[in-house]
Amino acid sequence: MKRHLISAADLTRDDAVLILDTAEEMARVADRPIKKLPTLRGLTVVNLFFEDSTRTRISFEAAAKRLSADVINFSAKGSSVSKGESLKDTALTLEAMGADAVVIRHHASGAPYRLATSGWIDSAVVNAGDGTHEHxxxxxxxxxxxxxxxxxxxxxxxxxxxxxxxxxxxxxxxxxxxxxxxxxxxxxxxxxxxxxxxxxxxxxxxxxxxxxxxxxxxxxxxxxxxxxxxxxxxxxxxxxxxxxxxxxxxxxxxxxxxxxxxxxxxxxxxxxxxxxxxxxxxxxxxxxxxxVEQVANGVSTRMAVLYLLLGGSEPAVTTTSTPRIEESK
Amino acid sequence: MSKILIRGAKVLGGEAQDVLIDGETIAEVGQNLSAEGATVIEAEGQVLLPGLVDLHTHLREPGREDSETVLTGTRAAASGGYTAVFAMANTFPVADTAGVVEQVWRLGKESGYCDVQPIGAVTVGLEGKQLSELGAMHDSAARVTVFSDDGKCVDDAVIMRRALEYVKAFGGVVAQHAQEPRLTEGAQMNEGVVSAELGLGGWPAVAEESIIARDVLLAEHVGSRVHICHLSTAGSVEIVRWAKSRGIDVTAEVTPHHLLLTDELVRSYNAVYKVNPPLRTERDVMALREALADGTIDIVATDHAPHPHEDKDCEWAAAAMGMVGLETALSVVQQTMVETGLLDWAGIAERMSFAPARIGGLDNHGRPVSAGEPANLTLVDTSYRGVVDPAHFASRSRNTPYEGRELPGRVTHTFLRGRATVVDGKLA
Missing domain, CATH: 3.40.50.1370 (Aspartate/ornithine carbamoyltransferase)
Incomplete structure (x- = not known):
């Protein structure tokens, strides 16, 4: 699995199938009485949203929380960004706060790519929609x-x-x-x-x-x-x-x-x-x-993405056997 | 002033000759000239060109001194082998009055590195609505003859027509930034295969071509001459070729970056490749080279556009458009035109010195390398190969698309009226 998810074109067939299979495992968790896994405990996921999108943000938030990550929501509105802070300075700030993954939604095509490749931050970057580019x-x-x-x-x-x-x-x-x-x-x-x-x-x-x-x-x-x-x-x-x-x-x-x-x-x-x-x-x-099904599936899929980017070496679900994930790796 | 003997340089790439400079003038050109009383520059193997002339430079002063000043810009120009630059009018305030053009002209005089010929805005505030006092700018100490709203297109056909007509009274020329504004709202890059993938707003070739087509027809109708800035598409080449074949008085320029780079580079989303007009396709690049070689495009002009680091170190849509170019122009042209066999050095002299001086009406630049002419000269080590390192630029800005790229050729000496502004590749 790669360090970032910027474009669907970056995924091979096997990468994509692994994510979908992992998402099925995650979906099973959602059927349990306790929907939470300890997998990303102690890691911090920042939702960096330069564009309003409540649906996507809460989907990522639910995904990260079900994996026990700490979630910080950073919305451009009402923050220093609205006072003209650059993407670079925002990135440096998040880096200083110890973000392990940044989920970014931005109105400018390519902003997640810049965030991931400009050397501003070390964390994993997940594109949550950039301009008219990709989602x-x-x-x-x-x-x-x-x-x-x-x-x-x-x-x-x-x-x-x-x-x-x-x-x-x-x-x-x-x-x-x-x-x-x-x-x-x-x-x-x-x-x-x-x-x-x-x-x-x-x-x-x-x-x-x-x-x-x-x-x-x-x-x-x-x-x-x-x-x-x-x-x-x-x-x-x-x-x-x-x-x-x-x-x-x-x-x-x-x-x-x-x-x-x-x-x-x-x-x-x-x-x-x-x-x-x-x-x-x-x-x-x-x-x-x-x-409506797509919304529910969104949480499972985003759990799979965060899990594979941040903690992918351990099996996702520890209480049941997960042979399929092991196989597909 | 003392005498300088340039020994054994290939004048315009031809035969090796000695050139003796006495004071501000070329005293003698020939074989085995006496070095008596002269400082000798051994130039064997190097190419001697007339001082380069750039018809399209943004010096940013007044207003954006954080990106460039007349002093730093002319130092960059001298480093690149230029002895004269035309300073574009899109400053703050806009160069749309005699006062502003005289200020820029005076700053150029004080710099001493390169002559600065201000360009006047066609319309007040570059707004395309009301003609600036073109006559007053021409009559000022700056003697403006080139007028341009560059950065913006004079898109109103009536305003363009009137401007073309009006400047005939004093031999002026309008330099058009050809960009149909409605077709380029929100435009971020060339419209085509790459923009479709990247999801960046498209800047279609037709937005340039339709304005050029209109303007050559307007120029024909009113019997004026028109100059096309930074022509960037294969279609524009065809229109200018057609116009010239019809006898229309049109000249055109191409930038070095449009001769080398394509929109494939935008895939990096690195805003250093963001420029207006945008980088086009391989097919356009090849058509532009061919057009420069066959004379359809008259000149190379840099469109040197300095921007501070923060205006490029950001997401693509937020970044400023433009690239610095004065210090790399000759190298890019050597690579794309000379080393491909499309032009010889005499052809380069025509397109980077003689013709731009002629179009812009500069009498003392773009002159032959012969006795009695002003000693505006550029000496080039064409065998040099080096990697571009913006840290060494004289320009205040570093927004070059060539960082880390190997380019041929190096300006070793530049002489402005007999005075060396560059010696052994360093500013004097």
Missing amino acids: PTQALLDAFTMRRRLVGRDAGLGKDLNGRRITIVGDVLHSRVARSNVQLLHTLGAEVTVVAPPTLVPIGVESWPCEVSYSLDDVLPKSDAVMMLRVQRERMNAAFFPTEREYSRRYGLDGDRMAKMPEHAIVMHPGPMNRGMEITAEVADSDRCTA
């Missing part, structure tokens, strides 16, 4: 969710997503979730198609390991999972699409469209959902939609 733990929890649903909870252990057809729909241009997912799903052997209006597909997408389609209806029948990305209504003002309604009609997922998907296929959403925009309430609340 690798989101991709991991999505892959975890897909493997469980499409391969099976136990049957999936040690396996990847070979041959599964995954469709990612929406604002690909501005989406770090899409970038990380395309990379990771490709690594895991899935066949990825991104679907969006041409205005929301980046120039240069031809180098991505995926197909591009402008027609959701064409792709739906050939999808094992359909991931709907959040589309900000403000994009309309920059002429990325004419109106909310037109976007919704052409690229939104409603009940009729969902019916075109194969029976086993699932609907995913990283949240928060814009109900009525990219997804209707009917779809969001259906059994096929995994949005």
Whole structure:
């Protein structure tokens, strides 16, 4: 396992499968009466959030706490950062306080990479979303969710997503979730198609390991999972699409469209959902939609990531045998 | 002033000759000149060029003396072999009045390392709305003939048209920073394969090309000349080539970094590679080299843009755009143009001295190396190979993209009107 998790592209197939398998072990812990492991006792995890994201922050916080780490939440708002402190000085401060891992969310693409590679700090760095670049733990929890649903909870252990057809729909241009997912799903052997209006597909997408389609209806029948990305209504003002309604009609997922998907296929959403925009309430609340499950899986996956980055030499779960983790190493 | 004999240098890369400097002037050029009463510089194997002229330098004074001053910037220029630089107008306050351009001009005089020719802002405050007093700047002691809002594009077509027309009255030229502002909102790097992966806002080639296309047509329509700053794309080359073939009075510059570096470097998220216009692709780099060789692009200009360390030692989006370039320009050009066989040293003299002086209207720079001419000269050890160490820069700033890179060539001597500003590679 590597020292940092910056980009989904940094993970090999075996790295990714190890994380997913470890996350399954972590998920078992969540089913116990006491959900806590002593694994990271005495270590300090800092959640360094330059951007508001309560969901991601509490997910990382829950993950670290279940591993018995001490958690410090450092939010840019109301801190010295809002008074103009540089990323470097913030990093030096955290280093001085003895952070073992820094989970960073930043509005600037590449900020976690800079934090990890500039020699400012020695701690492990986990990218919790940077600008429009990447959000690798989101991709991991999505892959975890897909493997469980499409391969099976136990049957999936040690396996990847070979041959599964995954469709990612929406604002690909501005989406770090899409970038990380395309990379990771490709690594895991899935066949990825991104679907969006041409205005929301980046120039240069031809180098991505995926197909591009402008027609959701064409792709739906050939999808094992359909991931709907959040589309900000403000994009309309920059002429990325004419109106909310037109976007919704052409690229939104409603009940009729969902019916075109194969029976086993699932609907995913990283949240928060814009109900009525990219997804209707009917779809969001259906059994096929995994949005809530993804949140739960997020904690297990982030536990696995923190555990493997910070304490990975010991088995994650000591009270039961963990042969699968040993094997997959 | 004493006499200096430069012995055995290859003048413009040609035949080895002796050059005798007497006072401020070249007294004699020939074989076996008498060294009597002269300090002798043994220059065998070295190349003697006319003093380099940079049409595009940011000296930062007044206003950002933490990154560069006229003194430190001209010291950097002399180190790089330059005897004249044009100082861009985007200072604080902006060089949009006779008062500011005269201040910069006076500071240049006092520095003594290199002549400083101020550039005047086209519009008040670089805001693109109202023409600055262009005539007053021309009539001032600074004798401004080049006008530019560099850093910003004169994007309003009517303002650009009027500026092109207006400066004809006194032989001025507008140097355009070609960047369509709406197409580059939030732009962080070249738009293409790398920006798609890195999730950085794209600066598309078309934002440069569309403005160049418009401006050459405007120049044709009003019968003016226009100069294009830091041309950076293959498409821009094609437009300028077309314009020249049509007889439009357009000149263009390319920076050394656009001749060597590509947007692949941005993958490091190291802001030292952040520059405007951005680093482009390999294909663009090759097109720019070819265009500089065939004369479509007239000159090399550094766009020397000093920034303090803290403005680069940060996340990409927060970093300032620009690179220092005066002290590495000739080496980069040697590597990309001479060692590739695209240009000989006479070609370099044309593109880094004669032509920029001509475009900017400097009479006493960019002159032939012959008797009776001002002794503005640069002596280059072209066989030298060295690793760039910014700690040795004369510039106050260190934001070079070449740190740790091996580059060829070294300026051993620079003479400004007969006075050595650089001796044996060190500032005099």
